[in-house]
Amino acid sequence: MRTALETLIRSLSPGAAIIIAFAIVSAVALVAWPIPSRPGLEMWIFSPEHRLLYAPALDDRRDHDEPNVNLRVIGIPALKRRMMSGFFAGLQTADLIEVERQMAGQAFTGPLESVGFVDLTDRLASEGLLDQINTPSFGPWSSRDRIFGLPHDVHPVLLAYRADIVEAAGIDLSTVKTWADFRRVMRPLMVDHDKDGKPDRYLLGLWETDGDRFETLLLQAGGGFFDADERLAMDTETNARVLAELISWCVGPDRIAADVPDFTAAGNKLKIDGYAIAYIMPDWMCNIWRLQLPQLAGKVKVMPLPAWEPGGRRTSVWGGTMVGIPKTSQRVDEAWELAKDLYFSDVIARELYTRNDIVTPIKTYWDDPMFDQPDEYFGGQAKGRLYVEQAPLIPARTSSPYAKLALDRFRDAAVAVAEWARKNGTFDASALVPRCRDELARAETAVRRQMERNVFLEGAE
Amino acid sequence: MSGRAREQGSFAAYMLAAPFLGVFLLFVVVPLARAGVLALMQTYGPQDSRFVMLRNFTSLVQDPLFWRAVGNTLVFTAASVFIQLPLALGLAMLLNRPGLRGRGAYRLIFFSPQLMGLVFVAMLASIIFEKRSGLLNQALHAAFGTSLDFPWLQTFVMPTLIITTLWMYVGFNMVYFLAALQNVDQTLVEAASIDGAGPWARFVNVTLPAIRPVASFVVLLSIIGSVQLFELPYVMLNATAGPANRGLTIVMYLYQSGFETGDLGYASAIGWVLALMLVGFAAIQLRLARSEAKA
Numbered sequence A: 001m002r003t004a005l006e007t008l009i010r011s012l013s014p015g016a017a018i019i020i021a022f023a024i025v026s027a028v029a030l031v032a033w034p035i036p037s038r039p040g041l042e043m044w045i046f047s048p049e050h051r052l053l054y055a056p057a058l059d060d061r062r063d064h065d066e067p068n069v070n071l072r073v074i075g076i077p078a079l080k081r082r083m084m085s086g087f088f089a090g091l092q093t094a095d096l097i098e099v100e101r102q103m104a105g106q107a108f109t110g111p112l113e114s115v116g117f118v119d120l121t122d123r124l125a126s127e128g129l130l131d132q133i134n135t136p137s138f139g140p141w142s143s144r145d146r147i148f149g150l151p152h153d154v155h156p157v158l159l160a161y162r163a164d165i166v167e168a169a170g171i172d173l174s175t176v177k178t179w180a181d182f183r184r185v186m187r188p189l190m191v192d193h194d195k196d197g198k199p200d201r202y203l204l205g206l207w208e209t210d211g212d213r214f215e216t217l218l219l220q221a222g223g224g225f226f227d228a229d230e231r232l233a234m235d236t237e238t239n240a241r242v243l244a245e246l247i248s249w250c251v252g253p254d255r256i257a258a259d260v261p262d263f264t265a266a267g268n269k270l271k272i273d274g275y276a277i278a279y280i281m282p283d284w285m286c287n288i289w290r291l292q293l294p295q296l297a298g299k300v301k302v303m304p305l306p307a308w309e310p311g312g313r314r315t316s317v318w319g320g321t322m323v324g325i326p327k328t329s330q331r332v333d334e335a336w337e338l339a340k341d342l343y344f345s346d347v348i349a350r351e352l353y354t355r356n357d358i359v360t361p362i363k364t365y366w367d368d369p370m371f372d373q374p375d376e377y378f379g380g381q382a383k384g385r386l387y388v389e390q391a392p393l394i395p396a397r398t399s400s401p402y403a404k405l406a407l408d409r410f411r412d413a414a415v416a417v418a419e420w421a422r423k424n425g426t427f428d429a430s431a432l433v434p435r436c437r438d439e440l441a442r443a444e445t446a447v448r449r450q451m452e453r454n455v456f457l458e459g460a461e
Numbered sequence B: 001m002s003g004r005a006r007e008q009g010s011f012a013a014y015m016l017a018a019p020f021l022g023v024f025l026l027f028v029v030v031p032l033a034r035a036g037v038l039a040l041m042q043t044y045g046p047q048d049s050r051f052v053m054l055r056n057f058t059s060l061v062q063d064p065l066f067w068r069a070v071g072n073t074l075v076f077t078a079a080s081v082f083i084q085l086p087l088a089l090g091l092a093m094l095l096n097r098p099g100l101r102g103r104g105a106y107r108l109i110f111f112s113p114q115l116m117g118l119v120f121v122a123m124l125a126s127i128i129f130e131k132r133s134g135l136l137n138q139a140l141h142a143a144f145g146t147s148l149d150f151p152w153l154q155t156f157v158m159p160t161l162i163i164t165t166l167w168m169y170v171g172f173n174m175v176y177f178l179a180a181l182q183n184v185d186q187t188l189v190e191a192a193s194i195d196g197a198g199p200w201a202r203f204v205n206v207t208l209p210a211i212r213p214v215a216s217f218v219v220l221l222s223i224i225g226s227v228q229l230f231e232l233p234y235v236m237l238n239a240t241a242g243p244a245n246r247g248l249t250i251v252m253y254l255y256q257s258g259f260e261t262g263d264l265g266y267a268s269a270i271g272w273v274l275a276l277m278l279v280g281f282a283a284i285q286l287r288l289a290r291s292e293a294k295a
Helices: A002-011 A014-032 A048-063 A076-089 A101-107 A121-126 A135-141 A163-168 A179-189 A211-220 A237-250 A265-273 A283-292 A332-343 A346-356 A363-367 A383-393 A403-424 A429-453 B003-038 B055-061 B064-095 B103-115 B118-128 B135-144 B157-182 B186-194 B199-227 B231-236 B250-260 B264-294
Strands: A041-045 A069-073 A096-100 A157-162 A202-205 A276-282 A300-304 A321-324 B041-044 B048-051
Touching: A002 B003, A041 A048, A041 A076, A041 A332, A048 A069, A048 A332, A048 A346, A076 A096, A076 A101, A096 A101, A096 A332, A101 A135, A101 A321, A101 A403, A135 A321, A157 A163, A157 A283, A157 A383, A163 A179, A179 A202, A179 A276, A211 A237, A211 A276, A211 A403, A237 A403, A237 A429, A265 A276, A276 A283, A283 A346, A300 A383, A321 A332, A346 A363, A363 A383, A403 A429, A429 B055, B003 B041, B003 B264, B041 B055, B041 B264, B055 B264, B064 B103, B064 B157, B064 B199, B064 B250, B103 B157, B118 B135, B118 B157, B118 B231, B157 B199, B157 B231, B186 B199, B199 B264, B231 B250, B250 B264
Parallel strands: A041 A069, A041 A096, A202 A276
Antiparallel strands: A096 A321, A157 A276, A157 A300, B041 B048
């Protein structure tokens, strides 16, 4: 042994010996160096708006000598990667993380005990908080009857329309109760002034590739991709009927819908030009319009969504955010107190609406007079009240980790039906239903194949 | 050399190679081995993993989406080899003409899309191919009165991707071909001319054999790059695979499986199939190159 060590030392040049000495010393220092414990609480959020929203409350905590909160705004892809890699490896991430719906779903892929977030069900029940929050808003944050996050919002959906165009044409939208009414009453707006054989404008901003909007309208009709027990249910009569109707809006010479993408300069230009009259409008989208489309101030109004059948639901739901506590947090109780401070604060609930147009899920705040204030952007309507009235009526959703996959396959089905309709000249909704059943069955098979491969969810279906 | 000196020399050699070997072991060999094991497992992080043996691979064989991804990738690869490279070679030959003025400027112009980076090119292309307000539809509408609603990025996803890569890579590959053409022995070309060979005969019998080593390298590089296609459709199609998965490639499916669905085992299996495909392409290419060299 000694001979080998001597050989080693003797064979080294002075330079190599110095390099090795440095390597050994730095490696030992690295291992031995104590990792400083983080002062205060760490919270990750993805929305810069939320930083502004929470800043006063966090300053207030500092004034009262409560644990300092280090708030980090991280872009959604980076946040998702950091969170999931922390969950995968069981490493410390943050004490609180705000996540949006599809990110959260992925955290529920494994066995229940391996979900990276702390189960909040018993805390919510024992502290009497369950009743204070809009019940359907827990849906995306629950898995296998356990709740893993506090909902940040409700996100009810209304129909926004170009009031300047509609009112100039003398159309009375108060008579519109169903989608059939909408089509009939608004049809005169599809005029062809330039005589190119095509209407200059369409009634609805919607296209067969708009998976999110299609899902929103499916949920409104009582459809969706999963049933209340999180069982896959894509190939259903309701889904086929709604899909057929939506495709009939997008294809053929009498189509009423046009492709007007959100969040793009091209889409915004079409909105300003009035290329489509009405749009599916969740509460969070109001603020985006306000910021990106100031030219439409005073020209837009909202109304409850037309129902699928007389007396049916006049709203739906689109998007969502929660706050959860990672299990690796070393300060779960303090994090829980902070979550409650932020999510149950009346000041923040008020700011949430006045800054971001978002309705709080805390039901007791829904009586606040701020929701009755006229909104100049929306033609002086008490827009907040319209959203609040629909908030308890939003459809329930599930948190399946396969929601994104189901949405992707549903979008494929919608595109396939639309192309088949164009190719065969079949534009009537009732004639499209059998084709929709075929495509939905194919989509369901594809998702089921993936789900059945997940050995951790066996028995969950 | 004495025994001790030889001993010192070999030890020093190992010491010199050690940093590379350490990095190679840590960042190549270990992850490869880990990916091999992972492909046989279903995982949810290191805490939750179960051996499913070859189940990931059998699922892959029965997965229509995987085959769709393979089909799309092969179409794109074929377009790269059979459209992009001949265009690059043609362009190089035009620029290699004797007495051409401003050769450097042309070279820079054709090469310049490379300077922008793939993501930026993808963003530009998605704006150009946009419905209604897109530059292409507006230009076609102005020139021929075609519909502004022509759905390039919806119905013609693969042609759109191929056109975009043509713009980006024709100039890049042209530089390789131009360098090779400039090294072709002109005395052979002149001798062929004197013997009565026409332009096509000179190209096939003199130029092409002379640039074959470079052409083989460019073909291999193109195939590898095409099989790994990801960023372009990812950016152009807004992080989706496009309508009806028309822009789904193997690497995109790997990404979706591993990082969107969270199925790391399945993603590893896709990765191994991709690696085998690349090895297969490289082997075929090498064999062809060797047999041609022998001939």
